[in-house]
Amino acid sequence: MRITAAVSWPGLPEPRLEQLEQEEPRAGEMRVRIVAVGICHTDLHEHPGRHSPQPIVLGHEGAGVVEAVGAGVRGFAVGDHVILSGSSCGTCPSCLAGRPTYCDLAMPLSFGGKRLDGSTALSCDDGAIHSHFFGQSSFATHAIVPERTAVKVDKDVPLELLAPLGCGVITGAGAVIEALKVKAGDSIVVLGVGGVGLSAVMAARLVGAKHIVAVDLNRARLDLALELGATEAIAADTPDLAQAIRAVTGRGVTFSFNTTTVPAVHTVALECLAMNGTAGFVAAPRGEWAPAMFPMLAGGRQLRGILGGDANPRTFLPMLIAYWRQGRFPFDRLITPYTFDEIGRAFRDCEAGTVIKPVLKVSDL
Template structure:
């Protein structure tokens, strides 16, 4: 079938909405009419660093309606509302023990440009076009493996739900699945974008006593306070580590860095109490620090967390339920754009003008 999709033909190039051919789903795949798709920093990184082969259709926070299912699909049927999440093999040790975000084939399945059977579903002029995260949701339709597809409540606005598949799942899941803080413990979130603010809301759900948000944008810090932060710190105006230690009586139990900025990562480590844990959830480059001083001497932990260590089929419906109960108001992060405004949406995301852009496919 012919579809419209946002194609990137080369490193760092703008998105161009073009006509592509989409193949029929294989037995374990699902055809989804995309209603909306979140814009995630990972899409920009993939485009600008060439994480997937070009030409490519990016997008990995899709939401839509099932139109057709393959012969072996059992978990969804035509008419179901679904969110698309990351791709995983389903049979390696990490997948089988409930950690599909660290699937041994994660990079190949999500960034390799082909589906699980090493073929393309997207074509243009008889040539294959790379898929992304096993879905490529920057299009009017998408094919995804059944494992990528999460059935969601039809009572909730489907246009809102795509970002639950990655960014929002990452922030909330790092708190609820990785840290699992006890009531009354403390957490610091560095970066008040969509990932960080999702972590703020999750920390409020579990009853953290101190929920400290750190950013350099006043408007984002104000929203963090509205969503549950008990203290906000502007990194350009205060000694962040000093303020954290004073507020938490010696340091936080947990911290999350969403920024990928080496100096901010160091602040996160220094602001922990002994035995504290810092999770890295953003793309972070080379950095240098004294391991004894920053980690070993106080028994601290530095850990990378992918996709909130979530099982999407279990965790995303849980987040939707929290949203319906008014406990997880992630709609306050969202700004909608028409599909044709995709390049504007990416610019606004980069500048900080928009916390979580969502493209409506119309």
């Protein structure tokens, strides 16, 4: 059927809205009418064609309504409201252990731009357009998604609020709750308080962390972090930042959570740790960087990569929604709404950091 989608072509400064032809869902897939989709930094990074082939429809924070189900889909019916999260195979050891973000096939399923059999769901008059980005390609009025990509949600929660849960919010909140397992009384510093970092701050408050230190260059973001649960805010350009963080507890923090790619911040994330502390990170340092190994040895400290918050979206997202209903996890505070045809402006605002979480409203409910 004919759909409208935002296509990333080589050389284009931003995705361009176009009419495309979309296949019907194959076995195990569903067609989801997208109501809203968040923009994540991974979309910005992939738009120029970094890991994924082009032309491609990006978008991996979709939320919408199931419109058609393919053969063999058991868990969903037409009319269900769904959040789309990552894609995974469902049968590898990581998937069986409930850790789908570490699926053996995560890279081809997320960035391959096609199904594992090499087919894509989209085409234009000139040929195939790559699809299935994170199992979604949800910068579109409709997405063909594998059943495992979707999480069913209650119909009374607005889908335009739920869109960012599938990547940015689960990445930050999952890191604190599932990966680092921060507990009441613990101390954590969050380095970089954008959408992922602020989700981590809210989660740290949720679990009762005693010290939640927010670090950023952006003063407005530090103020929002304080509103959302940070107990201390430190400007990232503070001289001897690691020492300033260590001074909050007098002996360093038990956890650091680094959302940045800045090599110097990765260094701070280790230097600010107390004995037996863990430095979690969600993005690799850009450029050359090597950790100082002796302090890691002498302090029993760890460096821990975290993808998708280590979380299983099927169980974790309904829990976050329950906390949101209780007023304890106000992730909607992060959202700035845009219309679908404002995608270019939303990309630029996201890149410039003037908004935290842009969400495109694609269709009415």
